[in-house]
Amino acid sequence: MDNRSDIWRGVDTIKARFIDLSDRVWGMPEVCYTEARSAAEHLAELRHQGFRITEQVAGIPTAVMGEWGEGGPVIAFMGEYDALPGLSQEAGVAEHRPIEAGGHGHGCGHNLLGSAALLAATAVKDWLGENKVPGRVRYYGCPAEEGGAAKAFMVRSGAFEDADIAITWHPHSFWEVAVTPSLANTRADFIFTGRTSHAAASPHLGRSALDAVELMNVGVNYMREHMPSDARVHYALLDTGGIAPNVVQAHARVRYSIRARDLPGMNELVERVSKIAQGAALMTETKVEMKIISAVSNILPNTPLEQALHRVMEELGPPHFDEADKSFARQIRATLSDKDISSVYYAIGMEPTDRPLADFLVPLDAKRNPLVGSTDVGDVSWVVPTVQVHAPTVAIGTPFHTWQVVAQGKSAHAHKAMVQAAKAMAGLGIKALTDSELIKAAKADLQKRTAKTPYVCPLPDHVAPPLDMSVA
Numbered sequence: 001m002d003n004r005s006d007i008w009r010g011v012d013t014i015k016a017r018f019i020d021l022s023d024r025v026w027g028m029p030e031v032c033y034t035e036a037r038s039a040a041e042h043l044a045e046l047r048h049q050g051f052r053i054t055e056q057v058a059g060i061p062t063a064v065m066g067e068w069g070e071g072g073p074v075i076a077f078m079g080e081y082d083a084l085p086g087l088s089q090e091a092g093v094a095e096h097r098p099i100e101a102g103g104h105g106h107g108c109g110h111n112l113l114g115s116a117a118l119l120a121a122t123a124v125k126d127w128l129g130e131n132k133v134p135g136r137v138r139y140y141g142c143p144a145e146e147g148g149a150a151k152a153f154m155v156r157s158g159a160f161e162d163a164d165i166a167i168t169w170h171p172h173s174f175w176e177v178a179v180t181p182s183l184a185n186t187r188a189d190f191i192f193t194g195r196t197s198h199a200a201a202s203p204h205l206g207r208s209a210l211d212a213v214e215l216m217n218v219g220v221n222y223m224r225e226h227m228p229s230d231a232r233v234h235y236a237l238l239d240t241g242g243i244a245p246n247v248v249q250a251h252a253r254v255r256y257s258i259r260a261r262d263l264p265g266m267n268e269l270v271e272r273v274s275k276i277a278q279g280a281a282l283m284t285e286t287k288v289e290m291k292i293i294s295a296v297s298n299i300l301p302n303t304p305l306e307q308a309l310h311r312v313m314e315e316l317g318p319p320h321f322d323e324a325d326k327s328f329a330r331q332i333r334a335t336l337s338d339k340d341i342s343s344v345y346y347a348i349g350m351e352p353t354d355r356p357l358a359d360f361l362v363p364l365d366a367k368r369n370p371l372v373g374s375t376d377v378g379d380v381s382w383v384v385p386t387v388q389v390h391a392p393t394v395a396i397g398t399p400f401h402t403w404q405v406v407a408q409g410k411s412a413h414a415h416k417a418m419v420q421a422a423k424a425m426a427g428l429g430i431k432a433l434t435d436s437e438l439i440k441a442a443k444a445d446l447q448k449r450t451a452k453t454p455y456v457c458p459l460p461d462h463v464a465p466p467l468d469m470s471v472a
């Protein structure tokens with residue numbers, strides 16, 4: 001029964017629809033919580049495939065869930081479909097060529113991510129139907145990964161409560177099990193209010209909110225020296241109070257992202273940044289309000305799932321890239337710097353090579369030197385044993401959140417990598433459905449890791465999904 005070549009054949013049989021879905025979503029890039037068309041595409045495919053549908057998961061208009069099967073364990077596949085602002089770019093060219101000035105683009109490959117997760121879920125559904133095995137497969141269509149923390153809100157609403165394991169993947173330079181823990185991350189707006197006045201005739205009557213933002217940023221930049229070296233703090237100015245230097249700016253807003261290795265470390269930094277904001281308000285005689293936008297936890301690894309997934313990926317092998325794939329990847333590579341390339345190899349503990357695309361499996365125990373971001377997969381990993389595939393959708397060294405990712409988003413090599421990711425995920429799904437020991441071991445691992453530090457949702461109770469966060 002545990003014959004993975006059946007499930008892999010199943011993926012091949014149906015893959016064309018999902019490659020089309022990925023390409024369509026690539027062509028309608030929608031940012032955090034505005035993914036109405038992309039979510040509708042995923043919903044339509046779930047309906048077409050006969051899944052039982054839940055819409056508006058956690059009250060989020062662009063979050064969907066489909067389930068199929070009866071009894072048995074619940075295997076959850078998670079997909080994403082949000083894009084990034086400012087990354088509009090033509091596909092299939094190795095030069096920066098925006099389609100629409102200021103337009104959005106799939107710079108993190110979530111068009112591929114969502115479609116391949118849905119492909120894996122559908123192949124497992126077909127396999128369950130053919131083999132008459134008890135078990136349920138779910139596809140969670142998750143919006144707003146790029147800062148919206150949708151999965152953290154979905155976890156808080158109980159959407160993952162009865163899932164036994166969760167499987168997902170991410171586009172990447174390499175073919176590997178994702179074993180790098182991510183950083184906990186809070187996004188908070190600091191909104192300063194002062195008093196306007198004529199900047200020349202009555203400057204003494206004005207109190208500048210923009211001054212407060214500048215002083216806050218200076219204060220935070222002084223804090224950097226005295227924070228853990230793996231913590232991260234960055235900011236974006238959302239409102240500088242206007243363009244007229246002769247009008248004292250009465251309002252200004254800065255959005256902070258505050259990251260650390262774990263939630264206690266992050267909460268400590270959030271508190272320190274908040275104190276600095278209050279200090280800036282005190283210095284400038286302005287008022288400050290702090291508003292948490294969203295927050296995610298760090299990823300909790302799961303050793304049994306990582307080992308099982310590694311074995312599946314070994315058996316499956318990397319995607320087979322042909323000369324045409326390599327040739328386009330080489331053109332993209334020519335737009336990268338040597339540092340772009342050496343730093344991704346450094347992250348997996350390898351010396352750089354000339355390969356344009358990854359055709360090898362990174363060892364599970366590679367001596368990694370990772371530099372990491374954050375993801376809302378983190379919150380799922382604290383409540384359900386979770387594992388992720390990395391599949392080589394881009395030329396080795398391609399930095400994420402760049403036009404180069406968008407340009408490769410509909411390429412033949414990206415399609416091959418997304419299908420291979422789906423095969424790895426579906427293969428692990430079948431393994432879990434046929435080997436009850438795996439789920440047991442995965443749950444024991446999660447229990448052990450959370451015994452002393454149980455999951456605490458990083459979102460304050462009063463914070464609702466920031467559905468309007470993309471409207472600056």
Ligand SMILES: Nc1ccc(C(=O)N[C@@H](CCC(=O)O)C(=O)O)cc1
Nearest residue numbers: 145146147170185296373374375376
């Ligand atoms: N395999 C990846 C997972 C996440 C990301 C990423 O860029 N995530 C955003 C999201 C941040 C968040 O969810 O808090 C970031 O780190 O800024 C990139 C690759």
